Amino acid sequence: MSAIALPRRRPAARSGALALGISTLWLSVIVLLPLAAVVVRSLDGGVGDFWDAVSSRQAVAALRFTILVSLATAAINAVTGTLLAWVLVRDRFPGKKVVNALIDLPFALPTIVAGLTLLALYGPNSPLGIDVAFTQFAVLLALLFVTQPFVVRSVQPVLIEVDREMEEAAISLGASNRTVFLRIILPNLLPAILSGAGLAFARAVGEFGSIVLISGNVPFDTQVSSVYIFKLIESDAPIGAAAVSVVLLLVSVLVLAGIRLLGRWGARHDR
Amino acid sequence: MTVSRPWQLTMRVLALAWLLALLLVPVALIFYRTFEPGIGAVWDSITTPAAISAFWLTIEVSAIAVAVNTVLGVVMALALARGRWRGKWLMDTLIDLPFAISPVVVGLSLILVYGTTGWFGRDLADAGIQVIFSTPGIVLATVFVTLPFVVREVTPVLREVGDDQEQAAATLGASGWQTFWRITLPSIRWGIAYGVVLTTARAIGEFGAVSVVSGKVSGETETLTLLVEKRFANFDLAGAYAASALLAAIALLTLLVMTTFNRRREEA
Numbered sequence: 001m002s003a004i005a006l007p008r009r010r011p012a013a014r015s016g017a018l019a020l021g022i023s024t025l026w027l028s029v030i031v032l033l034p035l036a037a038v039v040v041r042s043l044d045g046g047v048g049d050f051w052d053a054v055s056s057r058q059a060v061a062a063l064r065f066t067i068l069v070s071l072a073t074a075a076i077n078a079v080t081g082t083l084l085a086w087v088l089v090r091d092r093f094p095g096k097k098v099v100n101a102l103i104d105l106p107f108a109l110p111t112i113v114a115g116l117t118l119l120a121l122y123g124p125n126s127p128l129g130i131d132v133a134f135t136q137f138a139v140l141l142a143l144l145f146v147t148q149p150f151v152v153r154s155v156q157p158v159l160i161e162v163d164r165e166m167e168e169a170a171i172s173l174g175a176s177n178r179t180v181f182l183r184i185i186l187p188n189l190l191p192a193i194l195s196g197a198g199l200a201f202a203r204a205v206g207e208f209g210s211i212v213l214i215s216g217n218v219p220f221d222t223q224v225s226s227v228y229i230f231k232l233i234e235s236d237a238p239i240g241a242a243a244v245s246v247v248l249l250l251v252s253v254l255v256l257a258g259i260r261l262l263g264r265w266g267a268r269h270d271r
Numbered sequence: 272m273t274v275s276r277p278w279q280l281t282m283r284v285l286a287l288a289w290l291l292a293l294l295l296v297p298v299a300l301i302f303y304r305t306f307e308p309g310i311g312a313v314w315d316s317i318t319t320p321a322a323i324s325a326f327w328l329t330i331e332v333s334a335i336a337v338a339v340n341t342v343l344g345v346v347m348a349l350a351l352a353r354g355r356w357r358g359k360w361l362m363d364t365l366i367d368l369p370f371a372i373s374p375v376v377v378g379l380s381l382i383l384v385y386g387t388t389g390w391f392g393r394d395l396a397d398a399g400i401q402v403i404f405s406t407p408g409i410v411l412a413t414v415f416v417t418l419p420f421v422v423r424e425v426t427p428v429l430r431e432v433g434d435d436q437e438q439a440a441a442t443l444g445a446s447g448w449q450t451f452w453r454i455t456l457p458s459i460r461w462g463i464a465y466g467v468v469l470t471t472a473r474a475i476g477e478f479g480a481v482s483v484v485s486g487k488v489s490g491e492t493e494t495l496t497l498l499v500e501k502r503f504a505n506f507d508l509a510g511a512y513a514a515s516a517l518l519a520a521i522a523l524l525t526l527l528v529m530t531t532f533n534r535r536r537e538e539a
Contacts, residue, residue: 022346023346026343027418031368037380037389038379038383087283101527102294104526108523109519110518113301113476113496116301116511118297121297177275206375208373208375209496226374248373252368253371
């Protein structure tokens, strides 16, 4: 930038400060203030009440099930998502573009509709005779439905960019397909698979709409934390609900931070 | 690496079967079940007064959420992509929070601020403003959950385009507004369009956060997704399917628009 241009740039700097100010204010009012209210007001009844709310048997059981079923969701997604991404990038078949577009369907479909559709196929009136409604498996199914695009969409671009020459070099040196996949392709994809699975996990932990109809909300069995919080709000116990929410928030924030670190690791891996 | 033919076919079949069993057959079945009793019955159940009111409330709320989140999303993207200030990483992380937070917690957080026992509850009641169990609460919840979409679509585009042209315009004497309207906005228009589509889809489909703050008064604070749940709970399965099919049709339309925009964006 030459010296002549400097005075001209001042309005841009001012509008930059304006953008920053508006952004901070907007984010604070819409997101941070309500979240602060959850954290602060979870302690309205004192530390003792907070502890009672989060350590009640039902709260612990719900949280344990939520974490376990979300881990299972993330793990299954890591496999099926990578497979789908592979087929979409390396395979050719008629209708591939349509399949590629349909991957995003769970992001576009309202979650309550997702739950209802699964209930129609895998519920009491199933035309297949498969009825898993109101079981833990049904919760897993709902979570798999809504998180399905995450791993596919994070692995796909990496797989497109992957250096084919490395693979060819390995094959010309006598490596088997198995070796090429395990030693060259998988290490390249790993950061993307993990960050996709992390996003799926974060989404699964908080998921509500798709689960509410199909889980039956049986305490100590199919009750997840988000539904448990909803029940607490309905029975007019918002402070207890806030305490359980804080634990759930903590899990979300940790996962988000983990994904950020992964992103940095993935970027370094590229070089 | 070239995969042998049998392997290639196995993987293709497995991947497509998974997609079919998990996504496509269930969604197709909903449409089948919806139209089983005939198109007249479907039309009747999506044109009841409650359904029409739910439809318009959904449209109204989504329109507001899309409008504010588009304008402020672009502002936030500009602050993130063009600004140089400390603590930028913090805002960058915080913007993703709505993606990671349970919608139920979002609803609860609004109750704790704007509800009758909330931080501003008394002041709002004195002023005669009802937020929770009323339309403003539904709007706030929807704006919260859809906040990141436009920012996340526009920021990478702004970074990629760079600010060479903006600087050139400024050097040639353009004002900040002129530069924005003539240089910046045209270059990010597809990013904005894509973000708007994602925001719309999520706003129309939001259930958890809205369900906590709405109060679910039929004909007043009931959105389409809440109508689906209520009809299901009242054993009106056909009615729930019909409303679901309407929402699923909107989702498929969204998907179509997304695919088209993606192609346009890649060509641009």
